[in-house]
Amino acid sequence: MSKQRNITLKDLAKELNLSISTVSRALNQHPDIKPSTVERVTTLAKQRHYSPNLFAKSFRSRKTNILGVIVPNIAHYFTSTILKGILEKAEEKGYRVIISESKNNEVKQTEMLQTMTQFGVDGVLLALARKTTSVTDVLQILNRIPLVMFDKVSDKIPCTQIVIDDKEAAFNAVEHLINIGKKRIAIIKETENSFNSEKRFAGYLKALKEHNLPIDEKIILSTEDISLTNGRRLTNILISMKNPPDAIFAITDNAAIGAIKALNKFKIKIPEQIAVVGFSNSMNSTIIQPALSTVDQPGNKIGKTAVKYLIQEIEKPNEDVSIKTVKIKTSLIIRDSSFTA
Amino acid sequence: MSKQRNITLKDLAKELNLSISTVSRALNQHPDIKPSTVERVTTLAKQRHYSPNLFAKSFRSRKTNILGVIVPNIAHYFTSTILKGILEKAEEKGYRVIISESKNNEVKQTEMLQTMTQFGVDGVLLALARKTTSVTDVLQILNRIPLVMFDKVSDKIPCTQIVIDDKEAAFNAVEHLINIGKKRIAIIKETENSFNSEKRFAGYLKALKEHNLPIDEKIILSTEDISLTNGRRLTNILISMKNPPDAIFAITDNAAIGAIKALNKFKIKIPEQIAVVGFSNSMNSTIIQPALSTVDQPGNKIGKTAVKYLIQEIEKPNEDVSIKTVKIKTSLIIRDSSFTA
DNA sequence: AATCAAATTGCAATCGTTTGCGAGAACGTT
DNA sequence: AACGTTCTCGCAAACGATTGCAATTTGATT
Structure with missing residues (x-):
């Protein structure tokens, strides 16, 4: 069952007793070619299911x-x-x-x-x-x-x-938390100099500053691998503090979902006691209970x-x-x- | 800021006063070429950062x-x-x-x-x-x-x-439900002649038959679009029956998650009252509460x-x-x- | 009928690489 | 010194398509 060879301009030319160039021009509606031959060429091309070798084309045209x-x-x-x-x-x-x-x-x-x-x-x-x-x-x-x-x-x-404008997006997310009355907002971010994480963190800081909220390093948590597991782990730390936050902004949906899972486990009411906002609008964000507020990136x-x-x-x-x-x-x-x- | 042209065999050949073929052979360790010229060619090639034009290569070798x-x-x-x-x-x-x-x-x-x-x-x-x-x-x-x-x-x-062996996988899933004591197992599947849906349905039927369980068409539900929403919708139908099922096998995780959401809403205990098994092991299956049993497809x-x-x-x-x-x-x-x- | 312009078509090069074949050089053998 | 091997290397074709230019045919004009 060997595969059939593609047919080329040469094949058409031979069968029509024309030169390759004429066939080429006929198929590319070059004005030089007389209508009757154009006709002959195109019909045969159709019959034989000719299709130009794109690879050769690319090769020549670079x-x-x-x-x-x-x-x-x-x-x-x-x-x-x-x-x-x-x-x-x-x-x-x-x-x-x-x-x-x-x-x-x-x-x-x-x-x-x-x-x-x-x-x-x-x-x-x-x-x-x-x-x-x-x-x-x-x-x-x-x-x-x-x-x-x-x-x-x-x-x-x-x-x-x-x-996307990471800083602005984060700013909006945090400002939203402030607008619903939250005053002590934690952030879960990445340690490594991740391009996005740093910018989102900047947005977080800006929002707090603009609204005259204190910045407390104790509730600024970082992790190398911003995963669900680590989101849960860090949230456990947050809720065991003597002065726990009333909201958590996680720079990733996965981490935010980890946070929600931790909060759910300890029956902490979301959003009344602690609100959560994530980032990405991943599929999961509507699966988790309660559904996660998040930043949609188109x-x-x-x-x-x-x-x-x-x-x-x-x-x-x-x-x-x-x-x-x-x-x-x-x-x-x-x-x-x-x-x- | 125009882009620099790639250097070719021809360039190398000219600079070395050799023929293109010799340069080519030298670079391809052809035995015909004497070591000293191989040396000359390879060093210049390295110096000029020559790399063969893969496109031309492909073109020739078809x-x-x-x-x-x-x-x-x-x-x-x-x-x-x-x-x-x-x-x-x-x-x-x-x-x-x-x-x-x-x-x-x-x-x-x-x-x-x-x-x-x-x-x-x-x-x-x-x-x-x-x-x-x-x-x-x-x-x-x-x-x-x-x-x-x-x-x-x-x-x-x-x-x-x-x-994957859809039939066998579905069989195993349903048999598992039977093994944990379920006797009235519903299925949520697709209407259209979906290749996979039909086979999974066959596995479902086989499991019921092998375990001498009755097949009740009332709890065999189909939908055109096997989505979360439809999973929820059909589950609502199931739980409002006079004789509701004690387990649901959804041929898709999304539908299964919809089922869980519906059950959760009515505070039906999973798995005690109604157990649920999905298909795909999607990300979501560990996000939903309770975590979804499902078929993993590698x-x-x-x-x-x-x-x-x-x-x-x-x-x-x-x-x-x-x-x-x-x-x-x-x-x-x-x-x-x-x-x- | 001769000439010229216009309309058609073909030749050959090109893109960058590989490769069969032949040519020339170097070397050894008698 | 003449011949045959073995080494090295270059020529040219090939892959399939496009295109400038030349060549050929056709038709028109005088």
Whole structure:
């Protein structure tokens, strides 16, 4: 059961007693070719189910119409919504998408960047691996092909970046807690210099300051791995304090859900005694009891926007691409974990 | 800021006063080339950061080392774990992966199959769009390039398929419910002729029969869209019956979670009054209270296995590829929703 | 009928790499 | 010194498509 060979321009040309170039032009509606031959060529092409070898086309034009995407973890829900947006926009614009997972491994990340450029993708979309320390490899890529970053970015890399306004989003979330009457708001964040965590923390601080609330380091908790388990663990610490908080802002839904689980276990009333707000609007946030208030990040839009700017750079390389940081609007979704009638 | 051109064999050849072929052979450790020139070539290549144009290579060898993947929905958790497996195995074997979403749209699906073959991927991995009625387009592809299907498959397509044993998995789940003493087990399934739903239903029936339990059509409920909302809706129907079930088997975690939400609302004790078992081991299943018993489908393994067989077909096209259906083992995870000490 | 312009078509190069074959050089054998 | 091997290397074709330019045909004009 061997596979049938694709038919080429040459095949058509031979069968029609024409030159390859004439056949090519006939199929590309070049004005030079007389209508009758155009007719002959197109009918035979249809009959034989001719379809141009895109690979050969790409090879000649030095344009692959392929975008490379590198993300830390494809199975992360927020990431997958971004990918969805990327796929949609790319397809709409006639691009194919190669996806790779860096698994938060910096070495792998550079390897992937290299194979991608080596392979000849027209541009790369990149969400940095966590704790990416050296950006020199990325900078290398930058003067070879267009690059747009999203979600996990670094200001050390001069390229267009699509992000959400972490600081503002966190500010809004915390301000909401203040507005419902909370005065002692804890935060659960990451220790490592995570791009997002730091910005969200800044938003937290800003909200407290603007509302003249004291900042108490005892209720500013950090963890290396911002997981459900650690969210629960840190919440246990918070509720065993002599002066426990009346609200918890977790910079991740998972951690927030861990918090709720801990509070539920000790029958602490949410949101009356302690309110909880998370970040991401993951699937889980509506599953947990009570439903979690959280910041919605429009992944789809981020993906689409990233592709839009990347293709702009690809198709207009001459115009000096103004490097910009695009901030996608988030929205606070208020659910039972912070809702008071 | 124009991008720098990649350097080619020609460049190296000119600079070394050698022919392109010699340079090529030198870099590919061809025995014909004398050690001293190999030396000269390799050092210059390193110096100039030469890396072969993979696209040109592919073009010549007619081997792209690209696999195409088409799935209905990339943001579905189970699907994304499969993709993870696919990416891992593919990378390990030196293949790149192009991913497309059919969005359960049959027309899009065929379009994508066509662009992929037209582009020249070495093989395709396909999970069928729901309600795919006509498989003729897929059959068309089948005699052009290697194809392996997974998860959503059809027995009308003669190719290697990687699936889980839906029937057996469902059988085990229902038998488990019987073992903990349940005698009146409802099922929530899909109406449409979904490949998976029917098989799981068959497993349900088999378990009841083997244990001599009566089959009551009143507690066999179906829905077009097997969602959380519909799971809740149908459960409401079940608990308002004069003779309600003492267990619910939902063929999807989402529906099962909907069931739990409905039961919780009416303060029906889980699992004492009504036990619940789902299917998929999604993230949500540990978030809901009580934690959901469910069937774990090893997505990662499915993905890896699919790639393994696909590459086998690609690299040994002569040997008559024995078309086989590989069933990946599932395991029942027992949690609080069906646990009795 | 001769000439010229316009309409059609073909030649050949090109993209970057690999590879069969042949050519020339170096070396050893008699 | 003549011949045959063995080493090295370059030529040119090939993958499939596009395209500038030249070549050919056609038709029109005088």
